[in-house]
Amino acid sequence: MTIGIIGLGIIGGSYARALKPYGYKIIGIDVNTETIDYALDNNIIDIGTTKPKEHLKECDVVFVCLYPNQTITFIKTHINDFKRDAIVVDVAGVKRHMTNQLDIFFNDDINIVLTHPIAGSEKSGISHSKENLFKNANFVITPHSKNEEEHINLVKTLARQMGFKTVSEISDVDHDKILGFTSQLTHAIAVALVNSDAYNFDTKRFIGDSYKELTRIAMINDTLWTELFFENKDFLTKNIDTFIEQLTLIRDAVHSKDTDTLQELMQKATKTRKDINNEE
Amino acid sequence: MTIGIIGLGIIGGSYARALKPYGYKIIGIDVNTETIDYALDNNIIDIGTTKPKEHLKECDVVFVCLYPNQTITFIKTHINDFKRDAIVVDVAGVKRHMTNQLDIFFNDDINIVLTHPIAGSEKSGISHSKENLFKNANFVITPHSKNEEEHINLVKTLARQMGFKTVSEISDVDHDKILGFTSQLTHAIAVALVNSDAYNFDTKRFIGDSYKELTRIAMINDTLWTELFFENKDFLTKNIDTFIEQLTLIRDAVHSKDTDTLQELMQKATKTRKDINNEE
Numbered sequence: 163m164t165i166g167i168i169g170l171g172i173i174g175g176s177y178a179r180a181l182k183p184y185g186y187k188i189i190g191i192d193v194n195t196e197t198i199d200y201a202l203d204n205n206i207i208d209i210g211t212t213k214p215k216e217h218l219k220e221c222d223v224v225f226v227c228l229y230p231n232q233t234i235t236f237i238k239t240h241i242n243d244f245k246r247d248a249i250v251v252d253v254a255g256v257k258r259h260m261t262n263q264l265d266i267f268f269n270d271d272i273n274i275v276l277t278h279p280i281a282g283s284e285k286s287g288i289s290h291s292k293e294n295l296f297k298n299a300n301f302v303i304t305p306h307s308k309n310e311e312e313h314i315n316l317v318k319t320l321a322r323q324m325g326f327k328t329v330s331e332i333s334d335v336d337h338d339k340i341l342g343f344t345s346q347l348t349h350a351i352a353v354a355l356v357n358s359d360a361y362n363f364d365t366k367r368f369i370g371d372s373y374k375e376l377t378r379i380a381m382i383n384d385t386l387w388t389e390l391f392f393e394n395k396d397f398l399t400k401n402i403d404t405f406i407e408q409l410t411l412i413r414d415a416v417h418s419k420d421t422d423t424l425q426e427l428m429q430k431a432t433k434t435r436k437d438i439n440n441e442e
Numbered sequence: 443m444t445i446g447i448i449g450l451g452i453i454g455g456s457y458a459r460a461l462k463p464y465g466y467k468i469i470g471i472d473v474n475t476e477t478i479d480y481a482l483d484n485n486i487i488d489i490g491t492t493k494p495k496e497h498l499k500e501c502d503v504v505f506v507c508l509y510p511n512q513t514i515t516f517i518k519t520h521i522n523d524f525k526r527d528a529i530v531v532d533v534a535g536v537k538r539h540m541t542n543q544l545d546i547f548f549n550d551d552i553n554i555v556l557t558h559p560i561a562g563s564e565k566s567g568i569s570h571s572k573e574n575l576f577k578n579a580n581f582v583i584t585p586h587s588k589n590e591e592e593h594i595n596l597v598k599t600l601a602r603q604m605g606f607k608t609v610s611e612i613s614d615v616d617h618d619k620i621l622g623f624t625s626q627l628t629h630a631i632a633v634a635l636v637n638s639d640a641y642n643f644d645t646k647r648f649i650g651d652s653y654k655e656l657t658r659i660a661m662i663n664d665t666l667w668t669e670l671f672f673e674n675k676d677f678l679t680k681n682i683d684t685f686i687e688q689l690t691l692i693r694d695a696v697h698s699k700d701t702d703t704l705q706e707l708m709q710k711a712t713k714t715r716k717d718i719n720n721e722e
Binding site for chain 2: 280281282299300302328330332336337339340341343344345347348349350351352353354355356357358359360361363364365366367368369370371372373374375376377378379380381382384385387388391392395398399401402403404405406407408409410411412413416417419421424425427428429430431432434435436437438439
């Protein structure tokens with residue numbers, strides 16, 4: 163089987179590294195010549211090119227590892243360059259937008275499977291990609307009514323081979339709800355937290371692990387995340403509002419020194435979070 | 443030199459483990475017999491007792507590793523049981539409260555040095571204590587006008603021996619401002635985030651590292667943290683308000699699809715957070 167990977171960044175590069183040990187022929191496609199050279203030099207891909215048309219027809223499966231709107235543009239532009247019946251898979255962190263924009267192509271000669279690998283790094287580029295990026299990570303498929311089971315199953319198999327711990331199927335709407343909470347809200351919080359340092363102290367001398375952990379993702383790719391935030395703005399703004407309500411409950415309990423309420427809120431959070439930990 | 447450690451929990455247990463290699467005689471004092479037995483069996487302390495009066499007079503330095511109000515009560519109760527000129531050190535995460543409550547004892551026969559080791563764990567108890575808990579962590583001293591330099595310096599030396607990376611001196615007010623931001627605000631955010639999961643999905647299948655990192659500290663010791671929040675309620679509520687303002691800027695930029703504002707906020711956070719990382 164020949165696998166094409168479009169965009170050799172942190173995700174595409176890590177996909178290539180994770181799939182290569184299984185003996186697939188990996189074709190890497192990127193706009194950047196240096197990236198292709200790096201991928202070839204480091205034996206991450208078998209063939210590399212900056213010209214999609216040269217090798218796209220050979221690929222049985224194509225992972226388009228670009229930003230959401232770039233992914234849409236790439237698929238539209240190259241709709242006639244794919245191999246007949248190729249499975250084309252995205253990695254976008256917003257799914258209703260992808261369904262809406264790609265809907266007409268689900269009738270075409272290619273099989274589009276919409277997915278979201280919930281993994282990444284605050285560092286970008288192929289030099290930070292790694293084979294085990296997806297170890298213990300969650301993989302989500304948002305099936306389309308025109309998807310065939312065999313294609314979904316092939317993508318599931320590849321996801322497991324890449325090391326993902328769970329593979330879930332969920333509707334695009336539900337994906338956007340829950341990821342707007344677990345992923346987009348957390349990034350908004352991290353950015354706001356760093357920006358709310360209103361003091362002039364040498365902050366780094368007064369931090370512990372908690373501050374470091376809560377703010378790592380404040381080092382954010384603003385182009386990508388602006389796109390993700392905008393394409394999920396209804397759920398994200400709703401999630402922000404719900405979060406602010408919860409934080410205000412804590413604020414008010416502190417302000418009025420209401421021990422019972424504050425401890426209840428803390429105990430509830432502890433119990434919920436432990437449930438997640440226990441099943442890891 | 444003989445060092446007494448009052449309270450063999452995650453902090454006291456780790457202090458004992460970290461100091462023992464330097465050849466000090468370590469006396470552990472805890473209300474729990476099982477904890478003392480564990481500490482003796484695991485060679486964490488040299489002598490252990492549940493009765494402070496038995497051994498307190500031998501200790502040149504006493505680390506009181508209890509919750510803030512327990513620390514105050516312990517020092518008041520045992521004010522006549524310490525060795526003359528002993529150095530008595532707290533570990534509380536709020537400092538104005540400690541200064542205010544202990545102020546009268548700074549004229550006494552003991553030398554109180556107020557400190558805050560910025561380290562911990564979401565797990566508690568001596569079985570989770572470890573020798574390297576303080577490696578690369580920050581240590582803060584809030585000097586009192588009656589403190590003598592030699593006593594401050596001795597505490598600094600012990601902190602460095604325990605592995606702390608930085609030792610800073612700052613006023614109790616400034617401590618409460620900045621720690622109310624880096625530590626208390628982060629814990630309030632983590633609790634609110636977990637509690638704002640308004641959906642009924644199997645959340646753990648839809649999370650990445652960011653959610654795990656932002657919520658680890660939501661597994662919180664509600665007794666300790668209620669005390670810390672209450673004793674710093676002015677700065678904490680102010681910090682929560684400032685944070686909510688910043689988060690609302692993001693929310694509004696998303697709502698109105700204001701790319702420039704959103705990317706500016708993200709770029710500002712990225713730059714600030716990278717500065718912290720670079721100096722590590």
